[in-house]
Amino acid sequence: MELTEYIGSLKTPCYYYDIALLRKTLETVTGELKKYKDYQVHYAIKANANPVLLKLIASYGLGADCVSGNEIQRAIECGFPPEKIVYAGVGKSDWEIETALNNNIFCFNCESVPEIEIINEIAARMNKKARIALRINPNIDAHTHQYITTGTEESKFGIYIYDIEKVIALLKTCNSLELIGLHFHVGSQITEMEVFQKLSETANDIQQQLAKEEIELGHINFGGGLGIDYQSPYNEPIADFANYFATFADYFEQQAGQKVHFELGRAIIAHCGDLISKVLYVKESRTKKFAVLDAGMNDLLRPALYQAFHKIENISSDKPEEIYDVVGPICESSDFFGKNIRMNAVSRGDIVVVHTAGAYGETMSSRYNLRELPLSYFSE
Numbered sequence: 001m002e003l004t005e006y007i008g009s010l011k012t013p014c015y016y017y018d019i020a021l022l023r024k025t026l027e028t029v030t031g032e033l034k035k036y037k038d039y040q041v042h043y044a045i046k047a048n049a050n051p052v053l054l055k056l057i058a059s060y061g062l063g064a065d066c067v068s069g070n071e072i073q074r075a076i077e078c079g080f081p082p083e084k085i086v087y088a089g090v091g092k093s094d095w096e097i098e099t100a101l102n103n104n105i106f107c108f109n110c111e112s113v114p115e116i117e118i119i120n121e122i123a124a125r126m127n128k129k130a131r132i133a134l135r136i137n138p139n140i141d142a143h144t145h146q147y148i149t150t151g152t153e154e155s156k157f158g159i160y161i162y163d164i165e166k167v168i169a170l171l172k173t174c175n176s177l178e179l180i181g182l183h184f185h186v187g188s189q190i191t192e193m194e195v196f197q198k199l200s201e202t203a204n205d206i207q208q209q210l211a212k213e214e215i216e217l218g219h220i221n222f223g224g225g226l227g228i229d230y231q232s233p234y235n236e237p238i239a240d241f242a243n244y245f246a247t248f249a250d251y252f253e254q255q256a257g258q259k260v261h262f263e264l265g266r267a268i269i270a271h272c273g274d275l276i277s278k279v280l281y282v283k284e285s286r287t288k289k290f291a292v293l294d295a296g297m298n299d300l301l302r303p304a305l306y307q308a309f310h311k312i313e314n315i316s317s318d319k320p321e322e323i324y325d326v327v328g329p330i331c332e333s334s335d336f337f338g339k340n341i342r343m344n345a346v347s348r349g350d351i352v353v354v355h356t357a358g359a360y361g362e363t364m365s366s367r368y369n370l371r372e373l374p375l376s377y378f379s380e
Ligand SMILES: *Cc1c(COP(=O)(O)O)cnc(C)c1O
Pocket: 044, 046, 047, 065, 067, 088, 185, 187, 188, 189, 223, 224, 225, 226, 263, 264, 265, 266, 267, 359
């Protein structure tokens, strides 16, 4: 069966994942990693936690970056070894901390003084030692949408750079903690490599400062954030991993024996997923044509949440192009996938593909309006 025909036969709305592309992406990532000593990627589970995809990603030897207790459990169920699991988040509940300790994960990425105190307390009670890294907020602007900027002083994330000394002093009193590294994550969909250059230079400074106090850092974790091309999904289906890792190799002063970690989500999984929907109605006002889809913001929230752009295509028609607002059925004005979108003239029943929806698509889906969760299908 031809791909278009196959996609047309799926129950919509649904996600369709191109497994061959995911494999190729993972081969590219692991190939690039091999060029450097002790570079390692932890896949950010929150980008897409579908078990089929997670099992495949784990099979390439990647670790997992988790932001909740359930993500830790899902990662382990899908084959990520606990010694390759890291756990970040500004609000870790006690049971989540216990889950992480019970599973002996590699590292907690700690985001505040009170969190450090609680992890120390819980670890002491459980007779365990928690390995921690300090998530530093380096006050670097990621030049991306404000809702996915995380590394500036205005944001809730991380330990503010001017508090490091205070935290180091605190750690001397925490007998159930072991400081093993530093962590950063300054934002997502970052396309300017200068941001990662700046981040490397900031890490160099902090590392030097801590070396004076004889604090050795076994690893530095630079988080994720590598941006991708949402405009032309067919041109650049694999992110520029080569340039990304090379930027850190050029600017970060890796110490002897030190490991360098990354937490990529979007760049690994976004391109391999599309949201597939059917046109329910074409509705016209005096000024606009609306293509009303059977998919809504509950299936893919990114346009409503971040004003995100997704390429939209009508794969059922080769009629001349017209201009549409592509909207969903949900009772919210922000329930649209794109405005003034040019696509082949649409009729009821046509299949409309919202491209590059593999990251932060399915994981953010909800049952708002009591709709069903979107299904998922795989190319193999
Ligand atoms: C979301 C997140 C990531 C992944 O970001 P991408 O932009 O998808 O690469 C990595 N680390 C942390 C701590 C995160 O919160």
